[in-house]
Amino acid sequence: MTEEEYTPAGADTVDQDLAQMTDEEHQARTEAYLAGLQQYELEEDDHEILEGFEDDAQPDLHDFIPPVVAVVGRPNVGKSTLVNRIIGRRQAVVEDVPGVTRDRVFYEAEWNGQPFTVADTGGWEYGVKGLAAKVADQAERAVEIADAVLFVVDATVGITATDEAIVAMLRRSNKPVVLVANKVDGQSQEADAAALWGLGFGYPHPVSGLHGRGTADLLDVLIDTLPDEAANSEALVARGPRRVALVGRPNVGKSSLLNSLAGNARAVVDDTAGTTRDPVDELVELDGKVWEFVDTAGIRRRQHMASGSDYYASLRTRAALERAEVAVVLLEASQRLSEQDVRIIQMVLEAGRALVLAFNKWDLVDDDRRHDLEREIDLDLQHVAWAPRINISAKTGWHKNRLVPALETSLASWETRIPTGKLNSFIGELVAAHPHPVRGGKQPRILFATQSSTRPPKFILFTTGFLDPGYRRFIINRLRQYFGFEGSPIEITMRVRERRRR
Structure with a gap:
């Protein structure tokens, strides 16, 4: 195995050959590859991946929607x-003043092996106007799509008129409610x-969210009220405003x-670096569409070197x-360009998000700087x-x-799915023109390829041996050249399988 880049020898006619193939030919080749793959030792989850490969609208591996609380x-x-x-x-922003949370924000959670989604909402108030009314509306929308509700009351204050108004709202929802006596x-x-x-x-379950007292018992009760999967999965996956993170x-x-x-x-905004501490959300209408x-x-330094508010700012940026x-x-x-810039880009890649590079303060750039910038890029x-x-x-x-055009290009690539037939024809033609180098007397072969998911695009290659990193990068680069994927990271994983013993 080597870290060297793979350099193909000579030109090829992969693009031209693929352009001449029909859908029937793509399908026939893929079925032949799949039949050959059956001669190898496959694991149980391999069969799950391979089932329904001929369906171009094959669902993602992440189509399971956990219940919502x-x-x-x-x-x-x-x-x-x-x-x-x-x-x-520590992901939800906490401060000792009311109204810090304004939107409904979703977090993944798990208890005793049961995954579920937590919808944190802003404080609900009755008869309010303006921003407070929008906050209350977001909370009610969260209840509508939830499978269960944690109704949190401050035990040190007791029952207030607002609590009683929330009771009326929850009764109208007909959702299971677990009462939480906090503090x-x-x-x-x-x-x-x-x-x-x-x-x-x-029963009002006594807990201390701050110290953790009683939360385990509360979660035991909560899990018993939840279904295995979200009942309102269609509403949860419905497309809302596209979410854009501004990082740097x-x-x-x-x-x-x-x-x-x-x-x-x-x-x-201030000339002092680090004015923004917590993420600031804003719905903005651009070109007739609403974006969030x-x-x-700003990321100042490596997370393990940061301290205090910088450390938590870094955590919240990742969130x-x-x-x-x-x-x-x-x-x-x-x-x-600094090492810090490169590290921030790497953080985006590790998160698997679509990417746009925006070079700001261009009005301050002269011709000499533009030349230097191109070399740095x-x-x-x-x-x-x-x-x-x-x-x-x-x-x-x-x-x-x-x-907006750059965002739309990146998001379209991020959600692109390649038909399995066309993908295998592409891989077959590519490997025939540029086979993997022989290593230790052996030459790994690619037996079958499938796209396991989108957002970002992930591909699984069934192989007879480990592919060199340089050869995998070569495949990724050619995938980009042929299918596009401008603005989206691509992930390739391998499943090395041995021939079935007779």
Whole structure:
């Protein structure tokens, strides 16, 4: 095995040969490859992957939708603190003032082997207007699609008029409700929890979201109320606004770009690096479509070297990437590309998100700097040469109209599925023209190829041996040349299988 790049010898006619093949020929070749694969020792999950390969609309391996739990309650009862305790990490933003959470935010969680999704919501209030009304509406929407509800009440305060209004809303929903008496930090406050029986939702489970007291018992009860899979899966996978994360190092212009796109000062902008601490969400209408942009804190240094608010800002940026579909990495065109920039791009790739490179502050770039920048891009960003590049000025709004076409290109590639027949014909022609080098007297062969999922595109190759990293990169590059995939990472995994013993 070698880390050297694979250099094909001479030109080939792969593209021309494929262009002349019919769908029937693609299908026939694929069925022949599949029949040959049956002569090899296959594992149980191999058969699951191979089932229905002829269906071009083959569902992703991630089509299972876990049940959803909506966490609701009035403002400042500790919902996000409890969510952090349930999901086992500090991801939901928590601050000792009401109203920090405004949107419904979804997090993956698991308890005793049962996966489920937690929908953290903003504080629900009755009869409010403006932003508070929109927050309450988001909470009610979360209840509509949920399979169960955690109704969180502050046991130290007792039942309020807002709590009683929430009770009426939950009764109309006809959803299973588990009552949570939060902020019960010790046995002396158990009596406060008992007073919540009056809400009519049965036993008020005493917990401390802050300290973890009682959460295990609460989760045991919650899991018993959940179905195996989400009942409202269609609503959960319905396409909402495309989610875009703005990432980059501090003071590169992320907040300025968000404000320029939104047409108002949505995010705080200052010349001091690091003004943004927590992700800032904004719905923006561009070219007749609504996009959800998330402005993130600038990544200052490696996460294990960061401390305090920088550390948590880095964690939340990663969380924002996980929620996003596409990332716009802002790079300062007037400054030399740094190791920090490359590391941020790598973070996007590791998250498997579609990618757009935006070179900001282009109005400050002269001809000499443009020449130097091209050399830096060739040297440091060659591994993401497939990502769309746009030159913008967030401060003046120059060329911001080029952002949407770049985003749409990357997202379309991110969601592309190649028919299995055409994929195997492509691999067959490519390997015939450029076979894998012989290593130790053996030459690995590719037996069958299938695309296991999209978002990002992932391919599985069944082989007779381990493929060199350089040869895998060669396949990825040729996949891009033939099928496109501009703006999307591509993943290839191998399943090495031995011939079945007679």
